[in-house]
Amino acid sequence: MTPTLTISPACCDADIAQAAELIDSRDDNHHPLDRAALAKARLLLLARLDGTLVGCGAIKAGDGEVAELGYLVVASGFRRLGIGARLTKARIDWARGQGIKLLWATVRAENQASRDNLLKAGWQFYGDYLSIRGTGNTIGWYVLPLQQGLDIQALMAGPIGNRTPVSPPG
Numbered sequence: 001m002t003p004t005l006t007i008s009p010a011c012c013d014a015d016i017a018q019a020a021e022l023i024d025s026r027d028d029n030h031h032p033l034d035r036a037a038l039a040k041a042r043l044l045l046l047a048r049l050d051g052t053l054v055g056c057g058a059i060k061a062g063d064g065e066v067a068e069l070g071y072l073v074v075a076s077g078f079r080r081l082g083i084g085a086r087l088t089k090a091r092i093d094w095a096r097g098q099g100i101k102l103l104w105a106t107v108r109a110e111n112q113a114s115r116d117n118l119l120k121a122g123w124q125f126y127g128d129y130l131s132i133r134g135t136g137n138t139i140g141w142y143v144l145p146l147q148q149g150l151d152i153q154a155l156m157a158g159p160i161g162n163r164t165p166v167s168p169p170g
């Protein structure tokens with residue numbers, strides 16, 4: 001039988017703990033997970049294949065009409081099957097339903113999989129900025145307007161803060 005993928009919001013501490021374990025298992029050099037922040041996410045979605053957790057993705061903690069996508073991880077044996085795309089679409093649909101106007105997300109410049117996943121879902125590149133952690137890493141910022149006629153620059157002024165833009169080479 002074809003395995004069934006279900007995507008549903010975390011509904012208890014055990015779900016959050018499972019998602020945290022998956023995020024912590026990331027094979028790239030990501031910074032340590034702030035579990036308290038994860039627990040406060042506006043939305044945490046879990047993707048399960050026949051009951052086994054294979055992915056998660058969130059809309060991070062906060063309120064208001066601008067929100068950040070984050071914590072997207074698909075377990076390494078289950079990539080390129082469309083699970084990341086499904087988790088991304090489900091978060092966008094939820095945000096729309098909540099009246100959120102603008103979504104944003106950050107991706108390390110070298111993370112082609114994550115960047116292409118956003119671009120395929122209709123996101124726009126907003127700009128490259130130096131990591132606020134002082135690592136010298138370049139972080140790509142992406143936005144998805146959910147309404148027409150937004151002043152994206154004004155709405156992004158808060159999230160971007162005083163980060164240093166990285167100019168394109170040449």
Ligand SMILES: CC(C)(COP(=O)(O)OP(=O)(O)OC[C@H]1O[C@@H](n2cnc3c(N)ncnc32)[C@H](O)[C@@H]1OP(=O)(O)O)[C@@H](O)C(=O)NCCC(=O)NCCS
Nearest residue numbers: 072073074079080081082083084085107113114116117120
């Ligand atoms: C990024 C990630 C979540 C993608 O999950 P996934 O389930 O493999 O993605 P999907 O199969 O749904 O792919 C959706 C699209 O993303 C892009 N993509 C995914 N993996 C890719 C890869 N290795 N290289 C290039 N593009 C990729 C493609 O555009 C793909 O569409 P396509 O398959 O039609 O070409 C997964 O690679 C992952 O967990 N990476 C480690 C954690 C991480 O980097 N999280 C994001 C932090 S910002």
